[in-house]
Amino acid sequence: MKQKLFCFFILFSLFLFSHSFAGPADDIIKKVEENLNGKTAVMTISMDVKTKRAKRTMKMDSYSIGNKKSFIKILYPGKDKGITFLKIDNTMWQYVPRIEKTIKIPASMMLQSWMGSDFTNDDLVRESSITEDYTSNFLEETESGYKVELLPNEDAAVVWGKIIMEISKEYYLPTTVHYFDEDDILIRELIYTDVQPFGERFYPTTWLMLPKEKDKEGHETIVEISNAVFDGDVSESYFTKRALKRYSD
C-alpha cells in the first residue's frame, strides 16, 4: 500500500511538472486510456492464435470493472468450455470443471504466454496504466493522428524500454503501438482496427498482435471483440472466488 501511495506521490509531482514542459501528449494519452477502459465492460472475445504450425480459435466472455477486477469464461473450443478465470488486483485464479478445482496461479506462471497467444498472463493481469507508469512525449502530429512516445517512469514495473503509440484524431483511440526494449529494438507491434460504436462509445474491435522477435516469426494473435456493453451495471457477484465455479457452466 505504502508503495502505491508513493507512486501516486511521484505521479502527482510529475503531473505538476508536465504542464509546463511536455506538449499536449498527457492529455491525449489520458483521453485514449479513458476511451479504452470503461468503468465497466462486458464483451465477447474471439481470439485466433497463429503459430508456424497451427492456428487455433478460442471464444470467451469477459466481465470487468475498471482494470482491477475481471472475470473470463471460456466458451469455445468445447474441450475447454467452462474454464473460468478471476483476476482481482494482481492475483489470478483459475477454475477447471474437469477436475472441479480452483487453482491460484503462482507468480512464476504469470509471465507465461496466455493460452499460447502472444499476450502474457501479465498483459491481462497487471494493473499497469499508461498514465501511471509512463511519461509521454509528443512526437508529431499528422492530418489524421498523433504520434506519442511513452517512456516508463523510473519506478514503473514495466519491461519495455519505450512505447510509441499512434493515435487517431477522429476517435482518440490508438491505431498502432510499438513496444521496444531498452536498446530500442522492436519487440512487438499491436494494431487496433475496425472501430465501431457501442452505445456512446467507439471501440476498436480487432486487435492484431505481431511479435517481432526472430524466434517468433510467423506468430500472430488476433483478438476480435463483439457484443460489447460499456459502463453498464456488472454484478459484483462475478468477482468472488465462488463465482469461478458458479458461472462455469
Add this chain to the structure above:
Amino acid sequence: MFKTTFKIAWASLVRRRTRSVLLILMIAVSLWGLLFMEGIYDGMTEQMINNAIRSDSGHLSLFGEGYRLDPDLSKWVMDIDALDTFLASDTRVKSHVMRLKQDGLVATAHYSRGVAIFGVNLDEEEKHGKMAGYLHRGEFSFGKRDRGAIIGFKLAEKLQVRIGSKIILSAQDSQGEVSAAALKVIGILKTNNMSLDENAVFMSGKRMRKLLTAKDGVSQIAVILYDELNIPELQGDLKKEFPHLDVQRWDELYPALLQSRIMMEGFNLVTNLLIFCVAALGIFGVMLVSVLERLREFGIMLAIGTRFSQVSTIIFTESFCLGFIGFCLGSLIGFVTLYYFKINGLDLSVFSDAFEEFGMDAVTYAIIRPSYFIMALAAVFLATFFSVLFPLRILKKTKPIDAINTI
C-alpha cells in the same frame, strides 16, 4: 658416546655421497609433492566451503519452522529481537546477518526467469561475509535510492542484461498478491556458489520489505562464528533457546560440500600412505644394501666387542639422518611453494574451463596447516624406522666370523 655413533653414521653417509644425496632428494621431493597436493586440494575444498558459508549459509543458519520445506512468508522467523540480542551477546558469534528471501520472477523485454530474490543490507553483508569481494562487474551498491539490484553472473548471462539494464521483479507479497518492482542492475556477482550465481537477485532489504508488504520477520539468519569447533555447541544452545526455530549447520545445508571435504581427507590419507610406502621402499633398499655391503665391517666391529645395540644405533642413526635431512629439505621447499601459492594463488583454469562451470574458483589459494608437517614427520620417521628393521635382522643372523670371511 652418541657423538661417536653419529660421527660413524655421518661418515658412512658421506662415503656413499651419490646414494645419500639421491635418497635425501627422493624424500624431499616426495614430501614436497605431498605438501603441495595437500595444501592445494585443501585450499580448493575450503574455498568452496568458504564461499557457501560467506555467501549463504554462514556456519549456522536459522529458519522458521517448516520454512525450508515450504518457503512461505508465513513461515518466516518473527521474534528477531530476542534472537538479535542473543546472538549479539554471545561471545562465540563473530557476526550474523538477516536476510529476506522470496522466490519470484525476473523479467526483461525479452526473457523471464524464476529467481530467488534476496533482501539484504550490503554494509552488514560486507562485514559478515566480505560480500563485496565477490563483485564481478559494476558496483557493490543498491544505488542512491535503493533502486538497484545485484545479480548473479550466470543469471545476467541468461537474461542478457548488463550493468544499467532494467529488470522487473515480481513476487508474491504477504497478502498473497503479486507485486512488482523495477530495478536497475548495478552490480554483478560471482560467488562461485552455483545456486546464487544462477538464481540470485539481491536487492535492498528495506525495499524488499515494501515490495512484499512484510513489516517484520526475516527468512534466514546466517551466523558466522569465531571458531568452527563451537558450531555444534552453539547449534545446541540455539535449539534449546529457540525451540520453534530450525537451526542448521552449513554442512546440513550443503551436504555435498561436507562430502567433498571428507572425500578429500580420505584421499589425502591414501595418497600419503601410498607415497610413503614407496618412499619407505627406497629407504629400505638403500639401508639394506648399505648394511649388506658393510657386513664385513660390522662383523669386525662385533668381533672386537662392540655390542649389537651400538651397531644397530649406528644404522638407525644413518637412516634417521637421511630421513630427517630429507624431511627438512622437503618441508622447506614445500612450505615455500605453498606459501607462494597461498599469497599468489594457483591458476588451474588453463587446464580446464570447467572451473567456472562448477562453482570452483579458478585461482586456488593454498592452505598451510601445521598438521601436514607433523604427519609428514611421523611418516618419515616410521618409514626410516621400519626400513631398517629387516637389514638389522639379517645382520643379527649373520655370525661375525662369517661376516668377516665374506668378501
Add this chain to the structure above:
Amino acid sequence: MFLKLALRNIAAYKKRTIVTLLLTTITTGLLVFSTAWMDGSHQTMIKNAVEIYPGHIQITGKDFREKPSFDNLIFEAAIIQEKLSQIDGINYFASRFESFVLFSADEKAVGGMLTGIEPEQEKYLSRLASSLLKGEYLTQGDTNQVYIGHEFAKRLKIDLGDEVAFVGNGADYSFAADNLTVKGIFQTGLYGFDAGSAFIAKKYFDQIMAAENYATHFIVLPKRTEKAEELAVEISRVIGPDYQSASWNQIMADLVKAMQLDSLFGYITLGVIFIVIFFVIMIYTLLTVFARIHEIGILRAIGTTPQQILAMLLLESSLLALISVIIGGLIGGYFAYYFQLNPIVFSGYEEQFKQYGLAVSAMPTAFAPLVIFRDMLVMFVLSVLSTLYPIIKINQYRPVEAMRHV
C-alpha cells in the same frame, strides 16, 4: 652377444633383479589399478547420471534444447519411431513428452514436470522403474495414475492412493487438466529430480495433453553404450535436419567437464607418485650398478668401450623393466578386471551417500586393455629413464678408479 651377457647378469645379480622387479612390478600394478579405479569411478558416476533419467542419446526437435517450447516439438513421432526401428545399433528406444504443469492437492499450486512415458520401454532406458519406493510402477494401459517422486509427494503432502490434480497447457496450447491417483512413489536419490517430477503413461497423457503423435524427446539406448556418440551421428543422418540427436556427452557436458577436472587432479597426484617412484628406481639402479663397479672397471680395463658397457647396462635395465612391466600390468589388470566384476562398495557410507543425493555407493573399476597398455608403456619408459643417470655416472669413472672403488 649383449643379450646373452645381459641375461646372464640379470640371473647373476639376484638381489638387484628381485628388488627392481618387485618395485617396478608393484608400481606398474599400482598405476594400472589406480587408473582403472579413477576411470571406473568417473564412468560410474557419469553412467549413473546418464541412466537415472537423461539417457544415452536424446532426440529432440531441432531447436528444442535451446528453446524448449511447444513450437519445437517432435511432431511426427510415428515417423521417428519407424526410422529408429530400422537403425541397427539401437537396443531400446521410447518417446517422452515432458511438460511443466501446476500440481495441486489443496488450493495451493506447485509447479513441476509431468512427463508422459512408455512404461515398458522406459524400464530399460532409465532407472525410473527400479527406483520404486512403494506402490507400483506404471504399465502401458494405465490411465490417470501417476508415478511420483518421493520428495515431490512430500511437498504436495500426498501418499499412495491419494488424488492430485494438475493443470497445464496441452501441446496445442489448449488447457489440460486432470485428477491423478498416486500409483507409485520413486526415489532415485537425485533430490532435484525426486522433488519435482511425476510420470504417467504416455498413451493417456497424449489424450489429455492433445499430444497424439507428438513427443519432446526420444530416448535411445545403444546396443554398445560406448558407441553412443557415433550412433547419435548416425541417427542424425537418418532422421534428417529437422531433428537433433545428441549423445550423453553433449547432454551432460557439465558433468563430463567435472570428471575431466577430477581426472586432472588424479593425474597431478599420480604425477607426484611417479616422481617418487622414479627416484626409488634410480636409487636401486644406482645401488646395483655400483655394486658391480669392480666388474665394470675390469671390463673397461680389458678394453670394453664405454658405449658397449652403456649398451649392456641399458639392455639389462630394459629387460628388467620389460619383464616387470608385463607382470605388473597383468597383476594390475587382473585387479582392475576383478573389481570391475566385483565393485568396491562403500558399505559404511551407503546411507550417507544416499542422504547426500549421491545415488551410488558401489564403484567398479574400468578394465580397459588399451589404457593398461598405455600405463605399461609409461612405466617402461619411466623405469628405463630412471636408470640412465646411474649408468652414465658409472661410465664416467676411469677403469682404475672403478676397480679401486670401495
